[in-house]
Amino acid sequence: MIRTRTSKEQYRSDMEQKIHHNISIIVAIGENYAIGKDNRLLWHLSDDLKRFKKLTTGHTLIMGRNTFLSLPNGALPNRRHIVISDVPGETFDGCEMARSIDQAIELAGNDEECFVIGGGMVYAQFLGIVGKLYLTQVYQSFKADTFFPEIDFRQWKTIRSESVEAGEKNEYPHTYTEFVRI
Numbered sequence: 001m002i003r004t005r006t007s008k009e010q011y012r013s014d015m016e017q018k019i020h021h022n023i024s025i026i027v028a029i030g031e032n033y034a035i036g037k038d039n040r041l042l043w044h045l046s047d048d049l050k051r052f053k054k055l056t057t058g059h060t061l062i063m064g065r066n067t068f069l070s071l072p073n074g075a076l077p078n079r080r081h082i083v084i085s086d087v088p089g090e091t092f093d094g095c096e097m098a099r100s101i102d103q104a105i106e107l108a109g110n111d112e113e114c115f116v117i118g119g120g121m122v123y124a125q126f127l128g129i130v131g132k133l134y135l136t137q138v139y140q141s142f143k144a145d146t147f148f149p150e151i152d153f154r155q156w157k158t159i160r161s162e163s164v165e166a167g168e169k170n171e172y173p174h175t176y177t178e179f180v181r182i
């Protein structure tokens with residue numbers, strides 16, 4: 001049977017879900033859950049980029065093929081990259097390739113903290129199985145073609161939160177919140 005992308009996501013959500021406490025999602029969303037358009041981000045938030053670098057450096061990153069291709073200079077320094085793609089035989093410099101979500105999880109192994117860094121298709125498959133969520137909420141709605149799945153906040157406990165005003169380096173006001181699964 002040939003599965004479409006949507007059925008892959010459905011397949012994952014229908015499976016009995018094991019929570020991977022060493023895997024975290026890191027994402028920035030607009031008020032309407034928008035995360036991207038034309039394979040690009042929707043905003044420039046200098047502080048959010050610095051925070052992303054600080055949190056993820058030295059760790060393993062898991063991402064979809066489109067998100068990898070959206071990185072302006074390819075693999076990010078000092079981080080292990082696992083790129084999920086169905087395209088057989090394709091490789092990217094500095095990356096390990098996984099053909100499925102399960103293979104990506106297996107490759108990540110027991111790394112202390114692995115970050116799922118996008119995009120929409122990959123977040124949809126991981127949201128139900130990660131132990132931690134680093135959420136940047138941007139206080140604006142955006143026209144977009146890629147969205148984060150709806151978050152059921154009853155399943156998550158806030159452990160840290162910090163707000164940033166808009167300014168020269170940050171286009172929009174936003175809040176960083178760290179959640180752990182209840």
Ligand SMILES: NC(=O)c1ccc[n+]([C@@H]2O[C@H](COP(=O)([O-])OP(=O)(O)OC[C@H]3O[C@@H](n4cnc5c(N)ncnc54)[C@H](OP(=O)(O)O)[C@@H]3O)[C@@H](O)[C@H]2O)c1
Nearest residue numbers: 028036039040041064065066067085086118119120121122
């Ligand atoms: N706001 C944020 O924090 C944030 C973060 C990251 C990305 N983004 C944005 O998100 C957008 C990209 O997201 P996207 O949804 O288009 O793409 P994506 O999730 O980055 O990548 C999708 C690709 O990953 C592969 N894939 C996904 N699930 C798979 C599975 N179960 N098995 C095998 N391969 C699988 C497929 O690659 P193949 O087609 O090669 O099979 C698929 O086409 C961009 O606009 C980007 O800027 C935003």
